[in-house]
Amino acid sequence: MKIEKYKIDRKCNARMRDYDPSDKAGLKRKEVENELMPKNLARMAELQGALYAENRRGIVVVLQAMDAAGKDGLIKHVFTALNPQGTQVTPFKQPTEEELDHDYLWRVVQALPRRGNIGIFNRSHYEDVLVTRVHNLLAVQQIPQNLVDDHIWERRFEEIRNFEAYLHHNGFRVVKFFLHMSKDEQKKRLLSRIDREDKNWKFTESDVSEREYWGEYQKAYEDLLSNTSTENAPWYVIPANHKWFSRYLVSEIFVRVLEDMDPKYPELPEEEKSHLAHWRSVLEQDD
Ligand code: ATP
Ligand code: MG
Numbered sequence: 001m002k003i004e005k006y007k008i009d010r011k012c013n014a015r016m017r018d019y020d021p022s023d024k025a026g027l028k029r030k031e032v033e034n035e036l037m038p039k040n041l042a043r044m045a046e047l048q049g050a051l052y053a054e055n056r057r058g059i060v061v062v063l064q065a066m067d068a069a070g071k072d073g074l075i076k077h078v079f080t081a082l083n084p085q086g087t088q089v090t091p092f093k094q095p096t097e098e099e100l101d102h103d104y105l106w107r108v109v110q111a112l113p114r115r116g117n118i119g120i121f122n123r124s125h126y127e128d129v130l131v132t133r134v135h136n137l138l139a140v141q142q143i144p145q146n147l148v149d150d151h152i153w154e155r156r157f158e159e160i161r162n163f164e165a166y167l168h169h170n171g172f173r174v175v176k177f178f179l180h181m182s183k184d185e186q187k188k189r190l191l192s193r194i195d196r197e198d199k200n201w202k203f204t205e206s207d208v209s210e211r212e213y214w215g216e217y218q219k220a221y222e223d224l225l226s227n228t229s230t231e232n233a234p235w236y237v238i239p240a241n242h243k244w245f246s247r248y249l250v251s252e253i254f255v256r257v258l259e260d261m262d263p264k265y266p267e268l269p270e271e272e273k274s275h276l277a278h279w280r281s282v283l284e285q286d287d
Helices: 031-053 071-081 106-110 126-127 152-169 182-197 197-202 205-211 214-228 241-263 270-276 278-283
Strands: 056-064 087-091 118-122 172-180 235-239
Touching: 031 241, 031 278, 056 071, 056 126, 056 241, 071 087, 071 152, 071 241, 087 152, 106 270, 118 278, 126 152, 126 214, 152 278, 172 241, 182 197, 182 205, 205 214, 235 241, 270 278
Parallel strands: 056 118, 056 172, 087 118, 172 235
Antiparallel strands: none
């Protein structure tokens, strides 16, 4: 399938209305769930094995979305394909006091994966140009107020671009997914959090109050997609009204990223290879 259509890899003028949250790329759910998805999950596991063994590079997956767009389910259904040894999921919640005592990238830097590993960010540094912007949180944070001016978001976009370029230049790929869901679909999902007892635990009042800021959030997303998409750290806008499709599309993109990285199992140096026969005979004589 064509994934380019969902990718933003340069400065642009992203508009939400140009992306259809109900898109399914003409695919059928059954075929995707029974055939295409299992194939991708197996391929992800295989390539991750080589990435881990190679121990040179890593991947940072950034997941951003409005509430109830399906980040948690996506992690559960797609990234469980990966070996837990070599994968870390980090949720970024409201910053703690300690986190607020630092610059906004501090907590993100601490969550970066090691070489050979894959770090999955459930929310990320992008919250600092989203919720922080929509709710004007800088006014109540410890950042010196003389540094908060009209250009702060532009500067943050630049800082984030530089940070992600830095990661790329150090062998860490950054892949960013925005799960794009419609406001109607969100309403349905929040209602089911209320109606279904097994989903009640997921419901928070803030899910409803945040909905009032839907328009502001969409604008903030448009601005960040327009300004932080780069060739080396592109954003993908994932249609998310159909969960099965968003999960499949993410798996498809992730497989392509891994294939493009083409990780290889390290080969034993010739000298060590020549000793293998010796170690075989040692083991065979052992009882
Ligand atoms: P779900 O989709 O299941 O509700 P979630 O990711 O929304 O999962 P929550 O614990 O409900 O998890 O929410 C985390 C909250 O933390 C979000 O409202 C988010 O905006 C907020 N948050 C994350 N980073 C920051 C930040 N830097 N400043 C302020 N709030 C933040
Ligand atoms: Mg929430």
